[in-house]
Amino acid sequence: MLVYAPAMTMPADKNPIASLAERLGPRGFTDDPDTMAPWLIDWRGRINGRARALLSPATVDEVADIVRVAAAARIPIVPQGGNTSMVAGAVPSPDGDALLLSLRRMRAIRSLSPADNVLVAEAGCILSDVHDAAEAAARRFPLSLAAKGSATIGGLVSTNAGGTQVLRFGTMRSLVLGLEAVLPDGSVFDGLTALRKDNRGYDLRQLLCGAEGTLGVVTAASLRLVPAAARRAVAWVGLDSAQNALDLLRKLESATAESVETFEIVPADGLDLVLRHIPGTRAPLSGRYRWNLLVEATAPASAADPGESLGEALAEAIEAGLIGDATIAASETQAEDLWRLRESMSEAERIDGVAAKHDVSVAVSHMADFMASARTEVERRFAGARVLAFGHLGDGNVHFNVRAPAGADDRAWLASEGAAVTELVHDLVTAAGGSISAEHGIGQTKLAEFARLGGTARLAALRAIKSALDPHGIMNPGKLIPLAPARAAP
Numbered sequence: 001m002l003v004y005a006p007a008m009t010m011p012a013d014k015n016p017i018a019s020l021a022e023r024l025g026p027r028g029f030t031d032d033p034d035t036m037a038p039w040l041i042d043w044r045g046r047i048n049g050r051a052r053a054l055l056s057p058a059t060v061d062e063v064a065d066i067v068r069v070a071a072a073a074r075i076p077i078v079p080q081g082g083n084t085s086m087v088a089g090a091v092p093s094p095d096g097d098a099l100l101l102s103l104r105r106m107r108a109i110r111s112l113s114p115a116d117n118v119l120v121a122e123a124g125c126i127l128s129d130v131h132d133a134a135e136a137a138a139r140r141f142p143l144s145l146a147a148k149g150s151a152t153i154g155g156l157v158s159t160n161a162g163g164t165q166v167l168r169f170g171t172m173r174s175l176v177l178g179l180e181a182v183l184p185d186g187s188v189f190d191g192l193t194a195l196r197k198d199n200r201g202y203d204l205r206q207l208l209c210g211a212e213g214t215l216g217v218v219t220a221a222s223l224r225l226v227p228a229a230a231r232r233a234v235a236w237v238g239l240d241s242a243q244n245a246l247d248l249l250r251k252l253e254s255a256t257a258e259s260v261e262t263f264e265i266v267p268a269d270g271l272d273l274v275l276r277h278i279p280g281t282r283a284p285l286s287g288r289y290r291w292n293l294l295v296e297a298t299a300p301a302s303a304a305d306p307g308e309s310l311g312e313a314l315a316e317a318i319e320a321g322l323i324g325d326a327t328i329a330a331s332e333t334q335a336e337d338l339w340r341l342r343e344s345m346s347e348a349e350r351i352d353g354v355a356a357k358h359d360v361s362v363a364v365s366h367m368a369d370f371m372a373s374a375r376t377e378v379e380r381r382f383a384g385a386r387v388l389a390f391g392h393l394g395d396g397n398v399h400f401n402v403r404a405p406a407g408a409d410d411r412a413w414l415a416s417e418g419a420a421v422t423e424l425v426h427d428l429v430t431a432a433g434g435s436i437s438a439e440h441g442i443g444q445t446k447l448a449e450f451a452r453l454g455g456t457a458r459l460a461a462l463r464a465i466k467s468a469l470d471p472h473g474i475m476n477p478g479k480l481i482p483l484a485p486a487r488a489a490p
């Protein structure tokens with residue numbers, strides 16, 4: 001591990017913005033409003049920001065120069081990857097004070113070592129490019145999510161992203177072996193190791209994972225690879241009880257020697273939205289079930305076909321009345337079609353209208369109860385409100401979204417009721433011992449709720465770490481860390 005400060009290569013006599021324009025050149029600097037516009041609005045189209053300029057460095061030394069200039073001039077920096085954040089984490093504030101720092105030009109795969117099972121990718125590398133590079137070396141990077149065509153390694157690290165394989169491989173934190181990052185004073189933390197064990201005290205790598213750009217700019221990551229999955233079995237299951245789904249998960253895990261890595265839940269009305277809004281999709285089962293599950297099990301070439309054990313276990317579950325029906329994809333095309341139904345959920349929901357969105361987790365064994373009791377409570381307090389809970393049931397994490405009553409003006413309903421709905425859902429999840437942010441982070445949109453429910457000790461520790469590493473508060477201000485409460489007047 002090495003922290004170094006590269007030699008300053010900046011002209012010192014200019015104003016900071018002019019210096020940066022000169023240092024980065026036209027490919028790396030723009031303040032043209034039209035070019036910046038698409039990157040100043042969040043993925044869900046709710047939050048608009050402004051910036052002094054959009055900076056697109058191509059090397060770690062350029063990133064370090066930018067951060068040092070910004071630190072000296074106390075100019076805020078907002079790091080941005082694919083801008084797919086669900087909590088508007090990568091959009092600057094509307095005051096227009098900040099520099100938007102895009103990592104998208106830093107997209108090289110620096111190395112891949114099959115012997116170490118490690119791939120080193122730059123921060124702007126898109127997740128699907130990492131998948132392709134690993135596959136070309138008969139390996140796999142086992143983290144995937146619906147935004148894989150846009151989300152970048154830097155963003156995935158900085159949000160500690162989850163996705164659809166957490167059940168077996170964990171979140172980004174468990175897949176990052178090392179990081180290279182520019183810290184808020186412009187020094188470079190060179191922690192890009194392939195070490196599996198490293199006990200040199202506080203783990204800066206883990207501190208940067210999930211830091212949402214508030215402690216520095218991630219410029220590259222060494223990522224853990226696993227052997228390629230030679231065979232996969234993908235099933236779609238229909239059932240009427242979410243509690244039965246969890247019983248099914250445990251049965252499938254033992255029947256398939258723990259090769260189940262995806263266990264996602266989609267409610268009937270969620271599947272309806274996908275079928276209505278996403279062209280080319282069709283219902284995989286003839287009956288309509290209250291709940292649907294997408295299940296994937298994988299195995300290396302040397303192991304038994306996971307499709308056989310999965311098929312047998314699902315047949316037994318139908319026989320036992322645990323589930324209503326199931327189908328296993330007979331080809332890769334069919335497998336992709338089933339995946340598309342799950343991965344299109346957010347997009348279909350977005351097309352259908354706005355919703356109060358919540359990304360919550362509770363203990364896996366409590367999730368069925370939580371979904372039922374929270375729905376009852378929301379419907380009792382907000383007449384006609386429609387709950388749509390879907391997602392990573394196997395991890396105890398669902399997107400618990402609440403839509404306006406049918407026929408209502410959904411934007412007006414959200415404006416008048418949204419905050420109260422969110423407070424209720426977050427109170428319920430907190431009372432159930434869960435988290436108000438399972439995988440999307442805090443960003444801007446959950447800041448007030450994090451301040452309300454984060455807990456005194458947790459928030460104080462976060463603020464202390466932030467001010468130790470970023471004393472001038474230039475790194476992504478207004479995200480993740482709620483401002484310290486004002487002192488009571490004497």
Ligand SMILES: Cc1cc2nc3c(=O)[nH]c(=O)nc-3n(C[C@H](O)[C@H](O)[C@H](O)COP(=O)(O)OP(=O)(O)OC[C@H]3O[C@@H](n4cnc5c(N)ncnc54)[C@H](O)[C@@H]3O)c2cc1C
Pocket residue numbers: 043078079080081082083084085086089090103123144145146147150151152153154155156157158159160161162163164212213214216217218219346347439440443476479
């Ligand atoms: C359709 C869809 C499905 C999704 N599904 C999932 C899912 O299943 N699981 C999940 O966890 N998330 C999911 N997300 C959310 C999102 O994809 C992840 O949060 C992802 O990690 C963001 O990557 P990004 O490159 O777009 O980051 P951005 O949105 O650009 O940034 C996210 C945060 O990271 C910071 N950041 C970005 N790059 C850097 C860097 N190099 N250094 C320091 N800070 C940086 C930003 O400042 C911001 O705070 C989904 C999003 C969409 C649109």
